[in-house]
Amino acid sequence: MKKKQLLALGLAAIMVMGSLVGCGNSGGTSEKESGSADTETEDITTDADPDENQDTSVDEEADSSDNETAGGDNSISGEVRHAFWDAAQQSYLEKCAEEFNKLYPNIKITLEPNVWDEYWTKLEAGATGGSIADVFWMNGPNITKYAQGDILMPIDDLLESSDLDKSNYPEGLVNLYNIDGKQYALPKDFDTIGVWYNKQIFDDAGVPYPTDDWTWEDMADMAKQLTKDDGSVYGIGAPYDTQVGIYNTIYASGGEIISADKKSSGYDQPETQAGVECWVDLQKAGVSPSASSLVETAANVQFLSGRLAMYWGGSWFLAQVLDSDLKDQIDVVELPSINGKKATVIHGLGNCIYKDTKNPEAAWKWVEFLAGETANELSAETGAAIPALKGTAEGWVNKNTNYNLQSFIKSSEEYSYAYPASANTAEWEQYQADNLKKAFNLEVDVKEACEAVAEQMNEVLANE
Amino acid sequence: MNRGKKKSHAKEYAWGYAMIAPLVLGLGVFYFYPVFKVFFDSFHDVGAFNKRKWVGLANYQKMFQDPVMWQSLGNTVKYVLIIVPAVLIISLVLASLLNTGIKGRSFFRVVYFIPAVTMGAAIAMIWRWMYNGDYGILNYILNLLGLESVQFLSNTKTALVSISMVSVWSTTGYNMIILLAGIQGISKSYYEAASIDGANGINQFRHITLPLVTPTLFFVMITTLIGTFQTFDTIYMMINKNSIAMESTQSMVVYFYRNAFEYSKKGYASALAVFLFVIIMVITVFQMKMQNKWVNYE
Numbered sequence: 225m226k227k228k229q230l231l232a233l234g235l236a237a238i239m240v241m242g243s244l245v246g247c248g249n250s251g252g253t254s255e256k257e258s259g260s261a262d263t264e265t266e267d268i269t270t271d272a273d274p275d276e277n278q279d280t281s282v283d284e285e286a287d288s289s290d291n292e293t294a295g296g297d298n299s300i301s302g303e304v305r306h307a308f309w310d311a312a313q314q315s316y317l318e319k320c321a322e323e324f325n326k327l328y329p330n331i332k333i334t335l336e337p338n339v340w341d342e343y344w345t346k347l348e349a350g351a352t353g354g355s356i357a358d359v360f361w362m363n364g365p366n367i368t369k370y371a372q373g374d375i376l377m378p379i380d381d382l383l384e385s386s387d388l389d390k391s392n393y394p395e396g397l398v399n400l401y402n403i404d405g406k407q408y409a410l411p412k413d414f415d416t417i418g419v420w421y422n423k424q425i426f427d428d429a430g431v432p433y434p435t436d437d438w439t440w441e442d443m444a445d446m447a448k449q450l451t452k453d454d455g456s457v458y459g460i461g462a463p464y465d466t467q468v469g470i471y472n473t474i475y476a477s478g479g480e481i482i483s484a485d486k487k488s489s490g491y492d493q494p495e496t497q498a499g500v501e502c503w504v505d506l507q508k509a510g511v512s513p514s515a516s517s518l519v520e521t522a523a524n525v526q527f528l529s530g531r532l533a534m535y536w537g538g539s540w541f542l543a544q545v546l547d548s549d550l551k552d553q554i555d556v557v558e559l560p561s562i563n564g565k566k567a568t569v570i571h572g573l574g575n576c577i578y579k580d581t582k583n584p585e586a587a588w589k590w591v592e593f594l595a596g597e598t599a600n601e602l603s604a605e606t607g608a609a610i611p612a613l614k615g616t617a618e619g620w621v622n623k624n625t626n627y628n629l630q631s632f633i634k635s636s637e638e639y640s641y642a643y644p645a646s647a648n649t650a651e652w653e654q655y656q657a658d659n660l661k662k663a664f665n666l667e668v669d670v671k672e673a674c675e676a677v678a679e680q681m682n683e684v685l686a687n688e
Numbered sequence: 689m690n691r692g693k694k695k696s697h698a699k700e701y702a703w704g705y706a707m708i709a710p711l712v713l714g715l716g717v718f719y720f721y722p723v724f725k726v727f728f729d730s731f732h733d734v735g736a737f738n739k740r741k742w743v744g745l746a747n748y749q750k751m752f753q754d755p756v757m758w759q760s761l762g763n764t765v766k767y768v769l770i771i772v773p774a775v776l777i778i779s780l781v782l783a784s785l786l787n788t789g790i791k792g793r794s795f796f797r798v799v800y801f802i803p804a805v806t807m808g809a810a811i812a813m814i815w816r817w818m819y820n821g822d823y824g825i826l827n828y829i830l831n832l833l834g835l836e837s838v839q840f841l842s843n844t845k846t847a848l849v850s851i852s853m854v855s856v857w858s859t860t861g862y863n864m865i866i867l868l869a870g871i872q873g874i875s876k877s878y879y880e881a882a883s884i885d886g887a888n889g890i891n892q893f894r895h896i897t898l899p900l901v902t903p904t905l906f907f908v909m910i911t912t913l914i915g916t917f918q919t920f921d922t923i924y925m926m927i928n929k930n931s932i933a934m935e936s937t938q939s940m941v942v943y944f945y946r947n948a949f950e951y952s953k954k955g956y957a958s959a960l961a962v963f964l965f966v967i968i969m970v971i972t973v974f975q976m977k978m979q980n981k982w983v984n985y986e
Contacts, residue, residue, distance in 0.1 A: 345949045352738050373737040464930060513822070516842030519928045520821050531822075648736075654950050657930050665932040 301330035302583030304590050306575075307357035308335070309343040312543035316608040320599045324590060331586045344650065351375045351578075358581040359591055362409055362574045364400050364642070365649035370576070371403035372647060377577040378406040382588050388595055392614045396642050397572040409574025410595045413609035415539045416568045416635045417468050417559060419443070424553040425450055425457060425533040434534075436558040436631060440473075440502060443534070443560045447511035450533040455513075460534040461523030462503050462512035464664040466653065467569050467643065468536045472559055474499030475567035481644040482681075486688070489652070489681035491674040501670045502562070504663050515664035539610055539632040542624065546607060558631045570640035572612055610636075647688045655680040723965075726958045734954035747959035757960065759935060760943040761967075763848060764917060767939060770852040771859075771916045776909060779860045780901070783867035784893055797865070804862035812925030815854045816841065819926070841926055847933035854922050859915070863908045870904025871897060902983045910975060917968050920945065940964045 308317065314337060321333040336357055338346060344366065350356035351370070362370065370376050383390065388410065390398050397411035419434065426433055429450050434442065447459025463469065474481055479496030482489060490496045506512050513526060527535035528548045535541075536559070545554050559568055575591045577584070593599055600611035604619030610632060611617060621629045646652075656677050663673035730747055732740040751757055782800060786793050803811065818825050821839030830837060840850040878896045887895070920941040927937050929950065938946070940960060948957035 348736065348949075369736050373739075375737065514839075514842075516839055516932050517821055519931045520839065520842055521823060526822075648952065651951050654929075654946075658934075661930050661932055667932070 297328050298330050300328055300586050300589060302586040303332045303334060304359055304581075304583060304586050305334045305336055305357040306590070307338060307343075307347065307360040309338045309340045309361060310540070310608075311337060312540070312547075313606075313608040316603055316606040319602050319606065320594060323598055323602070324593050327593070328586070328589055331583075331589065333590060354580065356578050358578055358583060358587045359575055360578070362401070362576040364571050364645045365653065366645075367401055367408065367574070367576075368403055368645060368647040369649070371406070371408050375579060376408045377579040377581070377584065377587075378408060379410075379577070379588070379591070380407050382592070383407060383410075386592055388592065393612045394570075394572070394636070396570060396640070397612060400572070400642060400645075401574045409576045409591075411572035411574055411612040412594055412599075413603060414570055414572035414612050414636060415610060416570050416632045416640055417472055417536060417538050418556045418568075418631055418635070419534055419559060420527065420537050420541060420545065420554055420556045421534045422527070422530065422532070422550065422553055423555055424550075425530070429533075433555070434557045434560075436628075436634075438557070438560045439564075440476075440560045440562045444506060444509065444511070447506065447534065448509060451511045456531070458513050458526075458532050459511040460506060461518055461526060461532045461536070462506040462515075462664075463518035463523045464503075464515060464657065464661045465523075465536070466656070467571065468538055470500050470503060470660070471569045471641075471644065472536075472567055473502055473562060475569070475641045476559070476562040476565050477502070478563075478565065482646060482685075486646040487685055489678040489685065491656075491678035491681065497671055497674045499562075500660060500663065500674060504666070504670050507664060507666060515661065515666075539629070540608075542607055542627065542629070545627075546624070552626075554627070556628050556631060558635055566635070566639045568635045568640050569643050570636050571643040573609075646685060648684050652681040652684045655684065726961050728958075729955055730958035730962045732955045732958075734958070736952055738954070740955075743955065747956045748963075750956065751959050751963060756935065757940075757943065760938050760940050763937060764919070764939045764941075766848055767852055767855070767919050768913060768916045770849065771855050771919075772909065772912050774852075774856045775859055775863055775912050776905065778856065779863040779867055779908070780905065782860065782864045783871055784897060786864070786868060787871050788889075797868070800861040800864055802861065803858040804865075806858070808858065808921040809925055811854065811858050812922050816926045819850055842931055842933050844933050844936040847927065847931075847937045851922055851926055851937060854926070855916070855919065858922075859912065863912060866908055867901060867904055870901045873904075874900045899984050903985055906975075906979055906983045910972060913971065913975075914968055917964065917971075 306317065314335065317335055321335070324333060325331070343361075347356060347360060351373070356375070362376075390407070390410070393411050394414055397414055398407075401407060401409040401411065421434060423433065426446075431446055431449050434446065443460070450459035451457065471481060474490070474496050477495045477499040479493050479499050480490035481496070507515060512518070513531070518526070523532065523535055524537060524541065524544060526532050527537075528544065528550060530550060545551050548554075559566060575594050577587045577591055581587045595613070597613060597616070600613040600616040601619060603609055603611040604616050604623060607620065607623055610620045617633055621633060659668075659673045659676045659680070662668045663670045729740070731742065731744060733743045733746075734740050786797055786800075790796075817823070819840040821827065821837060821842060824840070826840065827837040838846060840846050874897065878900070879892060882892050882896060917939075918941050919939045923937055923939055923942050924945065927934055929946070941964070944957045944960045944964070947953045947960060
């Protein structure tokens with residue numbers, strides 16, 4: 225009796241362990257999966273290429289005097305892993321790698337696509353454990369953290385000896401990647417925000433299209449006229465969002481998210497609160513799907529399925545528009561002014577190099593190439609993003625003349641504000657989201673929510 | 689003679705240890721080491737890229753004053769109270785039904801077991817779409833019946849129950865198979881004797897099957913309970929971090945994850961993990977003690 229009981233207990237314990245190990249295994253396989261995803265990631269030197277390389281290398285061995293006639297620089301070799309998150313830019317990067325391999329046939333570029341939601345978690349884990357990609361996309365909210373965490377390779381010296389010139393890129397964005405006097409990346413692209421709208425819905429409702437000189441009141445008014453009572457069409461999407469939402473209206477209202485010295489939150493200022501309030505007012509007016517509906521099905525998806533007449537989106541949204549069935553009935557317009565003032569957030573990504581990369585030379589050559597003219601032109605051509613190099617942005621505009629894309633260039637030049645960031649941006653942005661979502665769901669008052677943000681944000685900033 | 693025996697014993701031991709080494713090493717690297725590391729980290733302030741600073745018991749003090757922690761613990765208890773009984777009852781009923789001679793029972797065994805061999809993430813993705821407040825099939829059916837749409841996953845009143853249902857759905861099949869094995873291990877002679885005495889199916893179930901399957905039931909209960917306390921993937925996959933229902937659905941493990949990876953407070957997160965570990969440990973020990981009261985070992 226006793227023995228059996230013990231046996232059962234032991235068995236239970238083993239099985240519990242087993243289930244735990246099972247967990248571990250599944251964790252392991254998921255890692256493996258991502259590992260295999262890595263190997264599956266478009267191997268840019270396509271199957272045919274290595275053979276060709278082999279052939280040429282055999283030839284070269286046959287008469288080694290011909291070494292340089294292959295047309296590229298064979299002296300640098302190695303693998304460069306490049307992590308990024310935007311699937312829409314995959315083909316642009318593939319083309320870049322192709323061009324790059326013409327110059328440096330012995331450098332193998334391996335693209336590692338990620339999902340936005342997991343990118344930063346994975347990147348930080350990789351940086352801590354040393355398995356991080358050699359080159360990876362960086363953004364404004366995270367650059368300070370990574371630079372001060374000593375993960376990135378400064379490129380000042382490399383820039384000196386290169387043909388690249390910092391002054392050929394938007395100054396605000398170059399400075400975004402300059403931390404404590406050291407340059408860590410050049411901007412690869414830039415983006416600003418506009419209002420994308422569905423012309424068909426405007427036509428059906430007999431509402432004239434918005435123009436670049438419109439105001440927030442015009443927009444709210446149109447949204448009301450465009451909303452159908454049965455919930456099949458809403459005038460606008462008003463989700464809780466930062467870069468394509470409140471950040472723009474906060475600046476336009478004369479407020480700030482974070483003080484210039486990055487020591488305190490701007491959420492206790494009435495102007496900042498007004499920039500949030502105007503969105504919540506759209507929710508109250510019922511001209512947008514509810515905030516939770518927009519969480520369950522994101523605003524861009526609802527817009528592209530024809531449920532929203534207007535959608536605030538970045539210039540990067542163009543790629544999705546071009547991919548959609550509605551591409552012929554969509555256009556874009558500048559953001560509306562608030563009390564006569566316009567503002568858009570400007571942001572741009574940079575390609576950073578891991579400081580302990582095994583192939584620093586190859587990694588730099590790749591980054592240098594991506595900052596150069598060929599890559600910027602490819603970016604314009606594929607419509608992936610507005611290239612940051614001076615003179616190449618026009619290519620992006622002219623590529624798709626059906627849309628009012630000039631508005632993004634104009635706003636970047638006339639009224640753009642750098643993306644607000646400090647060392648622990650991701651943390652206080654999470655507190656910001658936790659509190660403001662309650663205001664967007666009409667559960668708490670905007671003022672109350674903003675003051676809670678200010679308090680928690682100041683706590684984070686005090687520890688920086 | 690004696691010595692030779694000892695020697696051969698030593699050799700046997702060596703072989704035995706060699707055989708279990710892979711598993712023990714695996715456990716050591718992936719379980720025991722992290723467990724100690726988490727314990728160690730819980731006394732530190734762990735910043736970005738694992739920079740540590742000793743803070744003593746500060747994380748624990750903060751934890752017990754954190755209302756969100758208590759809410760997450762409360763949610764976890766709710767999950768346990770909903771999921772564990774539901775899984776036990778449904779899987780036991782299914783197992784006894786599938787033990788009878790009904791037609792197509794192998795087919796049904798496979799059908800019920802399929803969720804167990806499906807990835808949790810895939811299950812959560814599919815259910816998230818079925819539950820979708822605007823485009824989900826469940827709301828489509830509700831609308832056909834003339835009812836209002838429900839935002840299952842965004843409404844703080846329905847979200848937790850909706851997630852629990854997915855968990856029940858996906859874990860029942862596995863537990864059913866274990867219970868089925870337990871039921872089949874019961875000697876046929878009991879049933880024969882009972883039917884001679886004129887006991888019907890329900891009486892047989894109550895007085896033979898149920899008491900004799902308790903050892904298996906006990907095992908299923910402990911594993912389901914531990915699994916439910918550690919609920920993570922369904923919630924993580926189904927609830928967007930900006931969802932209004934996040935606070936009212938997040939389990940301790942989700943709250944741990946968010947602290948570790950979204951708020952970058954790994955030290956505090958470690959303290960949460962240690963606390964959860966202690967809770968599960970206490971409950972499991974309690975259950976082990978209680979088993980004498982209701983588990984029958986033949």
